[in-house]
Amino acid sequence: MDPGEPLLSVVNIVKRFGGVTAVNRVSFDVRAGEVFCLVGPNGAGKTTTLRIIAGLIEPDEGYVVFEGRRQPWGPDVRRLIAYIPEDAGVYRNLTGFEYLEIMARLYLGERWEDAVRRAAEISGLGVRLRDKIGGYSRGMKRRLLLAGALMINPRLLVLDEPTAGLDVTHATAMRRMILDYVRGSGAAAVVSSHNMLEVSYMCDRVSLINRGVIVESGHPRELLERYRVENLEEVFVRVTGGGL
Amino acid sequence: MRRLYVLAVKEVKELIRDRYVLFSVILAPLLVLPLLLGVSYLAVREAGGALEKAIRELPGNVAVVLEDPGDEMALEVARRLGARVEASVEEAIARYPAVVVLHSNFTKNILEGKPATVTITSRVERPYSLVEVAVVTFLAQGLRDVVSIVLMERFNVDPRLIRTPVIVESKVLYKGELLEGSRLAQLYILNMGLAFIIFILGVIALQVGTLSMGIERESRTLELLLMLPISRVELIAGKVLGVSTISLMGFASFLVGLSITILLAPVLFAEGFEGIQQPQTTMQWSPIGLIEAFRTTSVTSVVAVVASIAVAMISTTIVGILVGVLLAGDIRGALVSGSYVALILAIPLMVEMMGLSLPTPLQIAFITSPMYPPFKTAQMIVFGETGLATAYAIATLINVTMLLAITVLMVKSERLIYGIRLRKPRVET
Numbered sequence: 001m002d003p004g005e006p007l008l009s010v011v012n013i014v015k016r017f018g019g020v021t022a023v024n025r026v027s028f029d030v031r032a033g034e035v036f037c038l039v040g041p042n043g044a045g046k047t048t049t050l051r052i053i054a055g056l057i058e059p060d061e062g063y064v065v066f067e068g069r070r071q072p073w074g075p076d077v078r079r080l081i082a083y084i085p086e087d088a089g090v091y092r093n094l095t096g097f098e099y100l101e102i103m104a105r106l107y108l109g110e111r112w113e114d115a116v117r118r119a120a121e122i123s124g125l126g127v128r129l130r131d132k133i134g135g136y137s138r139g140m141k142r143r144l145l146l147a148g149a150l151m152i153n154p155r156l157l158v159l160d161e162p163t164a165g166l167d168v169t170h171a172t173a174m175r176r177m178i179l180d181y182v183r184g185s186g187a188a189a190v191v192s193s194h195n196m197l198e199v200s201y202m203c204d205r206v207s208l209i210n211r212g213v214i215v216e217s218g219h220p221r222e223l224l225e226r227y228r229v230e231n232l233e234e235v236f237v238r239v240t241g242g243g244l
Numbered sequence: 245m246r247r248l249y250v251l252a253v254k255e256v257k258e259l260i261r262d263r264y265v266l267f268s269v270i271l272a273p274l275l276v277l278p279l280l281l282g283v284s285y286l287a288v289r290e291a292g293g294a295l296e297k298a299i300r301e302l303p304g305n306v307a308v309v310l311e312d313p314g315d316e317m318a319l320e321v322a323r324r325l326g327a328r329v330e331a332s333v334e335e336a337i338a339r340y341p342a343v344v345v346l347h348s349n350f351t352k353n354i355l356e357g358k359p360a361t362v363t364i365t366s367r368v369e370r371p372y373s374l375v376e377v378a379v380v381t382f383l384a385q386g387l388r389d390v391v392s393i394v395l396m397e398r399f400n401v402d403p404r405l406i407r408t409p410v411i412v413e414s415k416v417l418y419k420g421e422l423l424e425g426s427r428l429a430q431l432y433i434l435n436m437g438l439a440f441i442i443f444i445l446g447v448i449a450l451q452v453g454t455l456s457m458g459i460e461r462e463s464r465t466l467e468l469l470l471m472l473p474i475s476r477v478e479l480i481a482g483k484v485l486g487v488s489t490i491s492l493m494g495f496a497s498f499l500v501g502l503s504i505t506i507l508l509a510p511v512l513f514a515e516g517f518e519g520i521q522q523p524q525t526t527m528q529w530s531p532i533g534l535i536e537a538f539r540t541t542s543v544t545s546v547v548a549v550v551a552s553i554a555v556a557m558i559s560t561t562i563v564g565i566l567v568g569v570l571l572a573g574d575i576r577g578a579l580v581s582g583s584y585v586a587l588i589l590a591i592p593l594m595v596e597m598m599g600l601s602l603p604t605p606l607q608i609a610f611i612t613s614p615m616y617p618p619f620k621t622a623q624m625i626v627f628g629e630t631g632l633a634t635a636y637a638i639a640t641l642i643n644v645t646m647l648l649a650i651t652v653l654m655v656k657s658e659r660l661i662y663g664i665r666l667r668k669p670r671v672e673t
């Protein structure tokens with residue numbers, strides 16, 4: 001594949017729920033090795049967009065292309081995508097190890113053992129992996145989910161507010177893991193966030209979304225310069241006119 | 245007071261607007277009993293009608309064969325039965341639905357206090373229905389009564405002095421084959437036992453199926469499941485396999501409970517109930533009878549019975565998953581709605597357990613129940629009704645395929661994953 005060619009293209013997607021237009025003509029491309037961030041206030045349409053990308057929701061208009069293939073995708077394409085929903089749950093009665101093993105076997109077949117070993121390491125959960133997931137703290141659950149997602153060597157990571165509810169240390173570690181993976185593997189990541197600090201730290205490109213519409217896009221630094229402001233929050237306030 | 249009111253209103257609003265609560269608390273209780281009553285009424289009415297007709301037509305329709313044509317009491321009994329005297333059973337059974345053979349030494353035996361023997365041979369068309377079996381029972385009872393009357397009126401003997409005036413053996417002509425009555429009883433027990441097994445296993449499978457979806461919902465793992473690199477059919481097949489394992493464990497534990505009950509009951513009730521007589525019938529349902537019935541049945545029938553249990557369990561599990569997707573917001577909701585749906589879908593099996601058959605329109609309606617067509621298929625195979633068995637087998641196949649297709653579609657539906665409500669479009673401000 002041409003390196004300039006996008007790995008993922010979201011083209012003019014529209015999604016309405018009853019009278020609410022959750023996503024309104026949203027388009028963007030994500031290239032290999034790139035972290036793309038979708039930033040916006042509550043109810044802006046981030047989750048809906050990511051669900052459409054993951055293929056769990058069908059857009060009313062527009063389409064999504066991944067590695068040259070349009071939705072709907074079969075198991076062969078889903079194998080390449082790791083999606084962690086914003087309020088992703090866990091099987092409470094499985095142990096961390098059991099969860100990783102099940103996922104590895106389903107995604108990787110024969111080559112699962114190495115992957116589980118790698119994931120165990122990434123998760124940093126150590127012996128706690130032998131405990132039932134039901135007893136994990138929120139941060140431990142997120143780390144397990146992320147380790148499980150990276151373990152399958154996805155070409156596309158779709159992460160809905162991956163660091164929400166985590167403390168600074170955990171959040172930083174998690175961002176590090178995502179970045180390392182994307183840079184190392186040449187995969188693409190679509191990440192949603194409220195957190196502007198997070199965005200400037202890990203995003204190669206960012207789109208600001210408000211009321212379902214993308215109102216501004218660019219590299220974080222580029223945006224700061226364009227609006228002559230100190231941080232992205234101010235960009236956002238400027239773009240939306242302060243009213244969310 | 246005011247605060248209490250506010251709290252109560254909150255409770256009512258929150259509960260009543262929940263689709264799951266609406267089904268399990270309002271709709272299901274409304275439906276279950278009237279449905280059960282309605283179906284039972286129709287089944288009983290049909291059975292009652294058929295029984296009445298059969299009994300009404302019986303007198304002129306019974307032939308009597310006298311082994312000793314000169315036996316005085318035998319002749320009198322035949323006369324009072326209103327039956328025609330024929331020469332041989334083989335000839336008579338072609339023309340009459342039932343033939344009574346009064347064996348030799350009829351008068352002599354009775355007057356000497358030994359029972360006289362009678363054989364009733366009847367033609368049956370649907371031995372899986374209690375109606376035709378009831379006719380035989382009715383005939384046997386009628387015969388005993390007539391003998392009592394004859395004893396009293398003609399011989400001036402108080403029939404109560406004779407403990408057992410007649411022993412009735414019954415034989416059944418079914419599909420050109422003469423079966424012992426006990427054989428029919430065994431098939432019958434197999435039939436009811438199968439209905440019972442499928443009923444219990446079906447209820448368990450449906451509950452576990454709903455429960456497994458309730459768990460996915462409550463622990464928010466549905467999206468994880470749907471993202472897996474496997475097809476939807478595989479996903480459901482995997483679920484069915486896992487759920488079935490648990491259902492079988494549940495069924496095994498039910499069987500253990502049943503065994504304990506059976507072993508314990510005679511001990512606890514060793515004295516019996518005073519004043520309550522044990523019904524004397526070979527048609528009694530018992531697990532030992534069931535095992536005996538299994539042992540004496542053809543390999544084909546046993547295979548059919550086992551296969552029908554497996555198919556019923558699988559398709560009921562699929563329904564459970566479907567009900568879970570539609571009606572289970574969480575684990576508790578899953579349990580409640582699973583129980584109700586299981587109860588509703590098991591209604592035709594309850595009717596079969598009573599020894600009745602559904603009227604044809606209801607049979608067609610309940611073809612959609614996951615437990616009923618597999619049961620009927622096996623029942624028809626056990627009773628040698630090849631044509632009907634094929635029809636029910638096809639119905640089963642269509643049923644399972646449709647269920648699977650609907651479930652696959654439902655599982656994919658975003659409205660069900662995310663519980664999207666379609667409200668009237670609001671004008672955005």
Ligand SMILES: Nc1ncnc2c1ncn2[C@@H]1O[C@H](COP(=O)(O)OP(=O)(O)OP(=O)(O)O)[C@@H](O)[C@H]1O
Binds near residue numbers: 662665
């Ligand atoms: N299942 C649904 N049914 C009805 N409306 C929905 C549904 N999902 C989302 N919406 C509506 O779509 C809009 C966008 O929601 P979305 O969850 O995508 O926002 P978000 O940007 O992820 O917000 P947050 O930051 O709070 O997670 C909202 O107005 C929401 O009410």
Ligand SMILES: [Mg+2]
Binds near residue numbers: 046047048086160
């Ligand atoms: Mg969201």
